[in-house]
Structures are given as structure tokens and as C-alpha cells.
Amino acid sequence: MVKRQYWLLGGGLSLAAGLWLMDGLTHTLVQVGELTFTGAAALVGVWWLYQRSTRTANPGTPDPGLTRAQVDQTLHQTQQVLDALSQELQPDLSHHVPLQAQALTLQTQKNHLSLDCDRPQLRLAVVGGTAVGKSTLIQGLQQRWTGTPTLDCQEQTLALGQDPQYWQQFDLILFVTPGDLTESDRQWLQGLRHGVGGSTDPQSSLPSPALVVALNKLDHYSPGQQATLLTQLCHRLQGWVDPVNIVPIAAAPDPIQVRRQSSDGTWHQSQEQPDPALSPLIDRLGDLLQGDPGQQLLWGTSYRLAQGLQRSAHTALNQVRRDRAMALIDRYQWLAAGAAFLNPVPSVDLLAALALNGQLILELSRLYHKPLALHQGQELAATLGELLVKLGLVEISTQALASVLKTNGLTFWAGSGLQGVSAAYLTRMAGLSLVEYFQSLEGEAEATTPAIVERLRPILHQVFSLHGQTERLQAFGQTAVAHLKGLQPQAKSPLLY
Template sequence: MPVSRIVTLIVGLIVILGLSLWLIDSLSRLYWQFSYSAPLLGNLLLLLFILLIAALIAVFVYYVLVIARGENRQRQRRQRPSVQVPAAKSEAASSTLDAVRQQVAQIQDEVARQALLSKSREIETNLAGGEIQVVVFGTGSAGKSSLVNAVMGRMVGKVDAPMGTTQVGQTYCLRLKGLERKILFTDTPGILEAGVAGTDREQLARELATEANLLLFVVDNDIRQSEFEPLRALAEIGKRSLLVLNKTDLYTDEDKEAILARLRQRVRGLIAASDVVAIAANPQPVHLENSEIFQPEPEILPLLRRMAAILRAEGEDLVADNILLQSVRLAEEAKKLIEAQRRRQADKIVERFQWIVAGVVSVTPLPVVDMLATAGVNAQMVVEIGKVYGCELNLERGKELALSLGKTLASLGIVKGAIQLLTTALQLNVATFIVGRAIQGVTAAYLTRIAGKSFIEYFRHDQDWGDGGMTEVVQRQFQLNRRDEFIKRFIQEAIARVVKPLQDSEVLEEENEKARD
């Protein structure tokens, strides 16, 4: 119990006892005076005396109980761990991680799968009670390392040995009074450095910044556009930031206030005015009149106060927000890997079916439009592409989709355009006598490719053609697959898969005819 409360309690007891003695003496005299002349009045005074003493005792007991209850509450608050991660955000992060694990199970690349699982376990650890990550970010000349050194010298609590390497920055583990979580204080490589190595270091710095719970963005003057862009990008993903103006010892008070005003104006809407603070992490030495050099102490108290206030008031929310952000980013990464995997599988299906169709048509020539209308082979391709994207279709539904797309190809003039395009390309690469038979097979392969690529887009978007409908998707695929570099590759492969077998069959027929003759 605090000394002030003990003193108050003792003084209160003395006052109560003094009043009690005075009342007892006064009332006893009155009682004896009235007991002879007015016994009833004397008895009433005695009753009043008893009630008054009881009231004094009740007040004393109540006061003691209130103090005891207050002490218990304070003890419970000291024993109780810091506020837990807000339930709603915690549940959202857990749900996202469960979804990630389900997605990871679909990834075939073992290295990528294990990497995602490792990240998900790390996020779960932070969810259960990890550290608060404070990251110092900015250009190499802004004085980030000086800021870190100054904070290390002034921060209350234990400072462990530095972790990490100079290439990715150094991290210190701190303890702040009033916070149960540890604080990881990280100095990152500078941004906007020249050369390939500088670009690589900046990428590492940005990755560390995106994982921070609290970001200290350090500048040494008015913020440049090249500095503002990464700050805005980090703020837009919800990163809690402080903008720190360093090296204020180089400016007059008037200039310092002018720079602070400009900074607060530039970051309005991204960072609150109270979160723009001025410091001098490593003040310049001062030459005294007696030729001695005086080294001023770092002026970082405004930053320490603001950091402490934010971490104590918002620490758990910052952790929860960051965990949820990291969970969502991990889910997006898993989704991209699955999307790339599905795309590769679907492309292989299209590649296989386009040459199957080419072989069938080149051996048994059919009008291309009729082949597309029949859509027998293409129906199977649609079913297999749908299966890759988790859509189970029967052949009948596959035929309906293939027929619909075939009619769209014909109505848009893509069939005719494809014949003209490929005829010209084949005439430049193949002897004239074989073009007639090859053109239908190669065109069928080309149209099947456009159809297959269109269906990939359809299934990628949950069986939805989009606002422009099937027509827009088909036209876009036709434009993508008519580029010169693609046509050259396609014709070379078509020669190997379609034209060469036709040439071989021609030679074989001639040899058979000669043998019969």
C-alpha cells in the first residue's frame, strides 16, 4: 500500500477516535442531565449516540474495504498479461491461414509448398504472442543508423546483441515498460541507392518494411518525390508510420518549424500531424571558445515519447492488423502459385488438343467451319480444362460450350482471317503442292488454340466471360495469337507436327505406286 494512503488512514483513525471521545463525553453529560428531569429524552439521546457510533464504524469499515478492493484490482492488472489480439482480427487471420493451408495442399511444387507452410507457421507464432516489429526505413544519408544507436542508448529496458547482417540491416530486441511483447527494432539498408547492389538492398528494405508493425520513415529535409512514393505505397497497405525529421541541429528553430510544416502538409491524409516528429540523433560537435570540442546529447525524446505512446495504446491492434495483412498477402501468394500451376496444366491441354485436331483434319479433310460446329474433340478439351479449374463438366455441356464458341469464331470472321494468315505463312515456308492439304490441319490447330485459350479465361473467372462476353474474350485471344513472333513459332512447330507427316505420307504413297507399277 502506498505511504500516502497509510498516512491518510492513520489521520482518519485519529480524527474518528477524537470525535468519538468528544461525542461520548458531550452526550453522557446531556444524558445524565435529562435522565432525571426527562427520562424519555435521555433515552432518545442514548439511541442517537449508539447510531452515530455505528455509522462511524461503518464508514471506517467501508473505507478499508474500498482500499483493499482497489489494491486487489491493481494487483490483478499487474499480473494480467497485456491485452490480447482483438478477437475479430484474430479470427479473421486464423480463417485466412486455414484457407492458405487448403490452398497449399494443391501446390505441386514441393519447394514452394514448404516455403508457404513455413510462413504460415511463422504467422501463427506471431498470432499466439510474437514480437512487435519496429522498422527504420529511409535513404542511406538520412541518419537511420544514428537514430537506432540513439534509441539503443535511451530506450528503457534490456537490449540484446544485434541479429542479422549488415546486408539486411541489424535487429535489436527491446523491452518497453507496459508492454508484454518484445520489440524488434530493425535498421534496414538505405533506399534509392545507385547500381544493381543498391536496387537489391532496397528490395530487402521494402520487404522488411511491409512486415513491420510500426514504421519509422526517416528524412533529413523536406521529403522528395522519390521518397514520398514508397511512403505512400506502405501507407496504402495500412502500414502504421511515423515520419521522422532527423538532423534538426543543422537548422535554425525557424527553419526546422518551416520544414515540419511542409512535411505535415505533404503527408496529410497518410500520416497524422502528431506523427511527424523532429529529432537530432547524432548532433554535430560544437567547437567552444577555449578550443575544446563539445558533443551534444542526441535529441530524440519526442520520438521516444510518441513511439511509447503508440506502442502502449495501439501495440496489440498493430500486431493484429499486421498479422491479418501478412495472412492475406500469404493467401494471395498461394493463389498466384496455384493460378500459375493451373495455367501451365491448362496450356498443356490446349497444346495437346490443338495438334490432335490438326492430325485428325489433315488426315481426313473437313471444312473447318463444320469441324468447329461438330466440336467433338474440342468438347473433351473443354471438359479437361474445366477439371483443372475445379469445374466438373460432362461431355454434353462441353459440346454446348464448344459449339457456342465455334459459332462465335465464325461470326467474327476469325475463321476466314486465320485461313488467310496461315496460308500466307505456310506458302513462305512449304512447297506449294503440300499447302493445300496442310492448311486445313494447321488452321484447325490454330482455331483450337484460340478456343482453348478463351476457355482458360472463362474458367479462370469462375465460368464467367466478363462484361464484354464471349466475343471480347475470343477477339482478345485472336489478337494475342496473331503476333509475328508467335506465328513464326507456331508455323515452325506446325511444319514439324503436320506438314512433315504429310510429306512423309506423300513420299510413301509415291513409293507404293512405283512398287505396284
């Protein structure tokens, strides 16, 4: 791969040097046929370079590892998530009207996608800036493409603010440029490179469609410039777009002046329109779209779309479950607050144990369909309490809340009231961390408490950092104080362990 790319770059430079020499001579040569001698030499030379690269290897062909069974399995998994979403929406339809509408839309898209795997057409997005020749190129492709499957070519103007998920629907993207890449071109292509979704995180990005780059309007440049441009594009896209998928074309060559000698020896000059030079692109598309490679592209599109639907369904499902989880967390945080307020504890260790109730952990695990055993929930509560103390999160939170309460003139709450607010806060932070943990699971929960704690450790840090901001602490402290004011300190309540 690397050797072939370097050979291509070297060949491009050599071709450029040779054509520059020829260019100096062509001004005195007679123009014949439909292309000038210079233009013909340039196009033939570039085409020769292209043919050499295609014979060496064919790495631009879609990955043959994807099978129809994998696509069907992904569609089945997507349906399972949609079924779970529909089932969990039923008890609270009135509270989740937007999510209900989204679930119906996702189900419709999934039903359509199940049929889309066998469609007879391949979808091509012909993308580029303004006046790069997209419309003319589409016309030329429609007139000259005689292969199977048929092509559904859709013209798309380059737009940086466009929803990146839009490009998931296409089997192949044909990017058209009349010269070197502009800054807008590079930004758009860079977003596509990182997966449709524009994220640099491979966990959150989906693979992008196949990409072919067409260097159009080749007839506007001298032979040396033509070869230089091709070499520049290969260099800029090296390691991402294989040179075999960077194709030189002239979709609508400018008219040329042709001189012909009559039988009486006189010369006549006329203007003629050359035929479009699309053969390299037609041949490359034939390699990519016909037979098994084309089937792979179609399956790849269905696979990407199914993955996207599955993620959207998971997001909606997690939203439903998160709403219910927050109700649980609210209930248990106020129970912990009341217990600490009415039964002050002497140490941060007991405060942490009070805040982490094993029953909350069990209820959250059942809510997310990752059920834990009773003993595992109790053990996890104790272990997490110890972790909160070791990480210093209990002490830090208590000090921060004391500062917030004092700033608001609530010094009365420096004793049992502060412990009540702290217990509620720790319960909330632990509950939110558990929600993030369960939402991150793709399979079953870890089998052992140490494994769960290891996954929870960075999540705890993230949640405490996010919610430890002064504004959030002030808002929570005021809410907690308002709640505790209704309790009677003389009353006794058992500690919540």
C-alpha cells in the same frame, strides 16, 4: 481530416513567420541551459503544433476492423491451398522438383506465421538514406522506450532495387529524413504507397505496413526553416501520411556553446551536449504500438504475410495445373488438326466448331476443380465457336497463318493443310483462354454459359493478341506442318465436335 491538414499547414506557416522574427533577436540573447533560447523555442513550438494535431483526431491509428478471426481464417485458407499443392505435386514429383522445394518452404513459413500472431515484440524498420541518423535514433529509442510490447528495431538503408515483399514482415516502418524528401525518397515511398509490391493495381498489391516519418536533425536549421520543412513534408505527403505521423526530432543534437556568469561577475563559456529531442516520436509510437492499436499492427502483419503466402501457393498450384493443361491442349489441338486436314470443311463456322471440342472444356474444368456439367461444356463449346466467328478471330487467324505458310514456301498447304493448321491454332488459343479463365476464378465457375462467355470475351482478345505475333505464328505453323506431314489425306476421320 482535410480541415485539420489545412489548419496544420496554416499553423506551420504562422509559426515559421513568428520564429523568423525571434531568430533575428536571439543573436543578442544569453544562452542558458542545454539548448539555446532559439532552439528551445523552435522545438517547443513544433511540439505544440504536433500536440494540437493529435488532440484533434487520431487517424494514424491502425484500422480497428481487423480481427484475430480474420487472420486465422486467412491462415486456414492458405493451408488449404498448400494442401492442394502438395496433393497435386505427388503424381509428378520428378517433373516438379523446384515446385516441390518451393511448397516445402511455403509450408514452413506458414507454420512459423501461425505462431507469429502472438509474438511479444513488434518489428520496426528504421529506413532512410546514408547518414540520416538511423543508428543513433535506434539507440535513443532503445534507451527511452519503456512501453509494452518491446521493440525489435532493425536498421535498413534505402535501396530502390530491393525486393518489395521484404517490407511485409515489419509492423511499422519509421522513415527518417534530415530534411525535404529527395528523389530517391519519393520513389521509395511511392512504391510503398501503392502497396508492398510496388504495383498500382489494387488487385495485385498488398497493403503496406504502418508508416511514420521522422524529420531528424532539426537543430541544424533555424526556427523558420524548421517550421517550413515540417510544412513541406505535410504538403508532399498530404492525403497519404497523416500530419500526426510526421514527427520532428533531433536524435543527436550538435554540441552548443553555453555562457554562464560566475558569482564574481565574470563570464565563462563551455561546450555542452544537449539531450536528444525524441519525446514527440516516443509519444506517437506509444499511441500506435501500445494496447489495441499495437495488437492491430501485429495482426495486420500476419494478415499481409498470410495473403502473400496464399498468392505464392496459388501461383505454384496454377503452374502445376497449367503444365497438365498444356498437355491436354496439345493432344486436342492435334486431334482437331487431323480432323480438319483429313476432312476439309467448307466454312469458317464449321472450322470454329471443329476447333472447340466440348470434351477439352470439361477436362480443363475438372483439372482446375471448377467442374462443368456435360451439357454446359457442349453448350459452351458451341457458344465460344460462334463468338470466335463474330469477333473475326477465325478469319484473322486463318489469313495470318496462310501468309506465314506462303512466306515459308509451303503453298501446298493452302487447302486442307491450311485448315488443319488453323484448327490446331484455334484449339490452342481457346484452350489457353480457358486456362486463364479458370486461373482467375476465386470461387466456383459461373453458373450460366452467357456469364462464362462474358468473362471469356476480353481474355480471348488478350490471348489472341499475345500469340498473334508473327514470330509465334511462324513457330506454330512450322510445328503444325511437321505434324500434318505424317498424316494420309485419303484416310477418313470423324469430325470432333
